[in-house]
Amino acid sequence: MQLFFREKWEVEGLQTVGILLVVCSSLKLMHFLGLIDLTTAGKTNDSLEDDFELSTVCHRPESMDKLQEQTKFTKKELQVLYRGFKNECPSGVVNEENFKNIYSQFFPQGDSSMYAHFLFEAFDTDKNGSVSFEDFVFGLSIILRGTINDRLNWAFNLYDLNKDGCITKEEMLDIMKSIYDMMGKYTYPTMQDDAPREHVESFFQKMDRNQDGVVTIEEFIESCKKVRHRQVQYFTKVSTTLTFQLPFYYSVSWL
Amino acid sequence: MATGVAAWLPFARAAAIGWMPVASCPMPVAPADNRRRQDELIILNVSGRRFQTWRTTLDRYPDTLLGSSEKDFFYNDETKEYFFDRDPDAFRSILNFYRTGKLHYPRHECISAYDEELTFFGIIPEIIGDCCYEEYKDRKRENLERLQDDQEENKDLKLPNMNFRETMWRAFENPHTSTMALVFYYVTGFFIAISVITNVVETVPCGSTATRKDMPCGERYTVAFFCMDTACVMIFTVEYLLRLFAAPSRYRFMRSVMSIIDVVAILPYYIGLVMTNNEDVSGAFVTLRVFRVFRIFKFSRHSQGLRILGYTLKSCASELGFLLFSLTMAIIIFATVMFYAEKGSSSSKFTSIPASFWYTIVTMTTLGYGDMVPKTIAGKIFGSICSLSGVLVIALPVPVIVSNFSRIYHQNQRADKRRAQKKARLARIRLAKSGSANAFLLRKRNGLLNELLELTGAEADKQKLAKPSSLLESQHHHLLHCLEKTTAHEFVDEQLYEQTCLETMLQSFPARRQSGSSAEGVTTTCCGRRAKRNAPLANAALHPGPNQQSPLQELSAIHIQCGDRTAHAASRSNLNMRATDDVGRVNCKSGRITTAIVSLPTPPSLTYDGDNLRGPPSRRPPPSSDQPEGASIQTTTSSANIVKVSAL
Numbered sequence: 001m002q003l004f005f006r007e008k009w010e011v012e013g014l015q016t017v018g019i020l021l022v023v024c025s026s027l028k029l030m031h032f033l034g035l036i037d038l039t040t041a042g043k044t045n046d047s048l049e050d051d052f053e054l055s056t057v058c059h060r061p062e063s064m065d066k067l068q069e070q071t072k073f074t075k076k077e078l079q080v081l082y083r084g085f086k087n088e089c090p091s092g093v094v095n096e097e098n099f100k101n102i103y104s105q106f107f108p109q110g111d112s113s114m115y116a117h118f119l120f121e122a123f124d125t126d127k128n129g130s131v132s133f134e135d136f137v138f139g140l141s142i143i144l145r146g147t148i149n150d151r152l153n154w155a156f157n158l159y160d161l162n163k164d165g166c167i168t169k170e171e172m173l174d175i176m177k178s179i180y181d182m183m184g185k186y187t188y189p190t191m192q193d194d195a196p197r198e199h200v201e202s203f204f205q206k207m208d209r210n211q212d213g214v215v216t217i218e219e220f221i222e223s224c225k226k227v228r229h230r231q232v233q234y235f236t237k238v239s240t241t242l243t244f245q246l247p248f249y250y251s252v253s254w255l
Numbered sequence: 256m257a258t259g260v261a262a263w264l265p266f267a268r269a270a271a272i273g274w275m276p277v278a279s280c281p282m283p284v285a286p287a288d289n290r291r292r293q294d295e296l297i298i299l300n301v302s303g304r305r306f307q308t309w310r311t312t313l314d315r316y317p318d319t320l321l322g323s324s325e326k327d328f329f330y331n332d333e334t335k336e337y338f339f340d341r342d343p344d345a346f347r348s349i350l351n352f353y354r355t356g357k358l359h360y361p362r363h364e365c366i367s368a369y370d371e372e373l374t375f376f377g378i379i380p381e382i383i384g385d386c387c388y389e390e391y392k393d394r395k396r397e398n399l400e401r402l403q404d405d406q407e408e409n410k411d412l413k414l415p416n417m418n419f420r421e422t423m424w425r426a427f428e429n430p431h432t433s434t435m436a437l438v439f440y441y442v443t444g445f446f447i448a449i450s451v452i453t454n455v456v457e458t459v460p461c462g463s464t465a466t467r468k469d470m471p472c473g474e475r476y477t478v479a480f481f482c483m484d485t486a487c488v489m490i491f492t493v494e495y496l497l498r499l500f501a502a503p504s505r506y507r508f509m510r511s512v513m514s515i516i517d518v519v520a521i522l523p524y525y526i527g528l529v530m531t532n533n534e535d536v537s538g539a540f541v542t543l544r545v546f547r548v549f550r551i552f553k554f555s556r557h558s559q560g561l562r563i564l565g566y567t568l569k570s571c572a573s574e575l576g577f578l579l580f581s582l583t584m585a586i587i588i589f590a591t592v593m594f595y596a597e598k599g600s601s602s603s604k605f606t607s608i609p610a611s612f613w614y615t616i617v618t619m620t621t622l623g624y625g626d627m628v629p630k631t632i633a634g635k636i637f638g639s640i641c642s643l644s645g646v647l648v649i650a651l652p653v654p655v656i657v658s659n660f661s662r663i664y665h666q667n668q669r670a671d672k673r674r675a676q677k678k679a680r681l682a683r684i685r686l687a688k689s690g691s692a693n694a695f696l697l698r699k700r701n702g703l704l705n706e707l708l709e710l711t712g713a714e715a716d717k718q719k720l721a722k723p724s725s726l727l728e729s730q731h732h733h734l735l736h737c738l739e740k741t742t743a744h745e746f747v748d749e750q751l752y753e754q755t756c757l758e759t760m761l762q763s764f765p766a767r768r769q770s771g772s773s774a775e776g777v778t779t780t781c782c783g784r785r786a787k788r789n790a791p792l793a794n795a796a797l798h799p800g801p802n803q804q805s806p807l808q809e810l811s812a813i814h815i816q817c818g819d820r821t822a823h824a825a826s827r828s829n830l831n832m833r834a835t836d837d838v839g840r841v842n843c844k845s846g847r848i849t850t851a852i853v854s855l856p857t858p859p860s861l862t863y864d865g866d867n868l869r870g871p872p873s874r875r876p877p878p879s880s881d882q883p884e885g886a887s888i889q890t891t892t893s894s895a896n897i898v899k900v901s902a903l
Contacts, residue, residue: 016545027515036511058377058379064327064328092377108689182738183744186746187745187746188745188752190752190755190759195744
């Protein structure tokens with residue numbers, strides 16, 4: 001060592017340089033091996049590329065003739081419905097996020113996300129996570145043009161969250177809470193915390209004939225029909241208006 | 256099938272004549288062509304501008320909107336054309352795609368508008384031709400970055416239920432969220448500064464003592480500096496451990512740059528504690544001292560500019576690498592040349608090629624210290640060439656780095672500007688939203704007032720007639736109305752809500768305390784204040800309990816109940832609030848009938864927005880308990896016997 005260096009302290013300095021180099025190169029090696037991650041903002045760039053591919057999901061509905069056969073709408077009505085639908089969702093499908101956004105615009109005072117979720121599940125009959133135009137139109141056809149039984153069936157399907165054929169108190173409570181959530185905070189009279197529960201209790205009292213704790217489809221239809229006919233109409237109309245008024249109502253103004 | 260070759264299919268089929276002579280099996284039957292009609296012109300009316308094209312042109316791409324049966328949804332029977340309510344300018348490039356098979360991206364279009372058009376017409380953007388693809392992708396990436404920035408901003412919003420750990424992590428990452436976080440931020444910054452200054456001051460000569468002249472302060476006040484150092488390291492250790500605890504993914508945190516800097520900053524101290532001061536490792540000890548200066552990098556958490564700089568340097572790594580490489584090449588070349596040029600001269604400082612490296616570097620960066628100077632003519636010539644080329648080699652990669660830095664810096668500035676604008680935007684959007692809610696309430700009031708006026712035959716206030724609203728609005732209001740009926744609650748606006756809240760609190764107060772004078776006083780003053788707010792409330796939440804069918808019936812029922820209630824209320828309120836009479840009176844005046852009334856004798860369900868789920872009776876307990884409805888049936892005496900009902 002004495003050959004190259006004139007003074008002793010040079011050795012120390014060079015040792016320092018050497019140690020620094022070793023540390024930096026080991027850091028680099030660890031980064032290369034993936035043990036540490038020396039990138040500060042590098043995480044964004046790769047994920048961007050992936051998002052490109054996913055956004056081009058496109059869905060084409062069946063032809064208008066087939067839809068006309070399967071639903072009770074006329075050609076013109078289907079056209080109007082489709083135009084509205086396509087304008088709102090150019091990709092041809094609505095996913096739950098968009099659906100919730102659209103629905104929340106009608107209830108500015110409350111939180112409609114839970115109810116929108118239940119609605120979405122009721123419309124999405126093939127359970128693929130998105131509502132296509134066919135799902136939409138089939139649901140509408142039942143609600144608007146179906147028989148009383150069909151409509152009650154559809155409402156029952158909406159309430160029956162796990163689709164097992166009977167409505168339990170918990171399911172009803174969930175639905176009721178979501179409806180009450182839509183009212184928001186500023187109501188008159190002040191919203192009590194147990195208001196949904198009481199409502200559910202009375203509902204069950206009326207509907208559950210054999211008092212077994214669940215409401216089956218027969219009990220449901222029967223008790224709805226027993227109440228005066230007009231009220232049934234109003235009932236279904238209420239659930240109609242509640243479920244239906246999506247932003248295409250300029251297209252269904254004949255309602 | 257590939258683009259545009261559909262037109263050549265008949266030719267290909269005709270050219271199959273070449274196979275017929277040598278075919279070993281008979282040819283299959285040609286597909287029936289019964290759908291063939293004469294190729295016709297299709298008119299596409301896009302917002303008034305008519306485009307015309309052949310049907311076969313559109314049929315080339317059957318998996319798009321125009322090529323499939325989906326366009327029948329837009330067919331207008333009367334005018335026999337397809338009407339699309341979209342942008343005609345963007346449609347031009349889409350139709351050109353069908354005609355030429357190449358999709359071009361018009362540069363003046365906004366990227367998201369264009370994307371939407373493509374999605375609407377069912378065309379995937381990957382088809383964009385090579386001429387325009389790069390531009391498209393660049394702009395799309397820019398847009399996405401912008402959206403991502405916005406999304407990250409949204410994540411700043413406080414989630415409703417965050418546990419302690421998440422709160423702490425948020426506090427660490429965004430110091431402006433809470434005062435504690437801000438305090439922590441400034442304290443750590445302060446200690447970093449202290450630590451760095453201590454390191455620097457340690458070496459300053461601090462005056463002389465008996466043993467030595469000019470001792471550095473570090474050796475003179477060893478204990479003090481050691482304590483300072485220990486304090487700083489304690490703070491840094493605690494901070495690191497807290498961050499480690501709060502990190503959502505500890506593994507990822509430990510791998511990140513900032514945590515490595517933290518570790519490198521505090522580790523030397525601990526190593527120094529562990530190691531004793533023996534001769535063998537003294538060199539390493541010196542190095543550890545050097546590492547303490549890395550604490551200054553901890554400032555990058557506190558400074559956005561430092562982070563930008565670091566990010567720029569990282570993103571220009573290739574340019575920097577090139578710069579280094581070319582400099583190294585040039586240094587070696589010129590050092591060799593200078594060494595051999597100066598070899599001959601006596602007492603030359605150019606003793607070896609490595610020794611000439613120093614001269615070359617100093618010359619190429621135009622520093623020119625003058626400690627090594629060429630003496631021979633050849634040396635001087637090569638020296639001047641060296642300095643000229645140095646300027647060029649260094650000047651070349653620098654603009655690249657500068658432009659990178661400028662781009663990133665402007666991006667950051669744009670992000671900050673957007674953040675500032677966003678607050679104003681959100682506020683305006685919220686205002687618009689609440690506008691729609693208020694529109695509903697206003698319409699309710701107007702509508703109800705109108706109906707009640709008709710009922711009671713009052714002629715006054717004709718200007719309060721409901722203004723004709725659009726179909727959309729009336730349907731929306733109908734929807735909200737239905738929701739009200741379903742839940743048997745009403746929408747009110749904020750002031751009314753707070754008023755009712757306070758009133759219910761006040762009502763429950765006197766029910767419980769019969770004779771607390773302080774309670775009295777409190778209620779009096781509260782009511783007194785409330786009274787002033789009640790008085791101007793001329794049109795509180797009205798609601799058409801009565802409808803066209805049985806209005807009078809309901810009204811009379813309400814009147815009756817009203818009479819009872821008033822007396823009852825008066826008595827109850829008089830019991831407790833004997834201080835001022837007007838308080839009691841006011842309580843009767845503010846015109847709100849509450850839930851008790853709803854149990855009307857008539858079947859209430861035949862209202863025009865019939866609601867058979869109109870509140871099960873069990874929800875309305877009789878008013879004996881401390882329910883809020885007690886004393887609040889009130890009639891206004893202001894306008895002629897208008898009973899403010901809220902037939903819930």
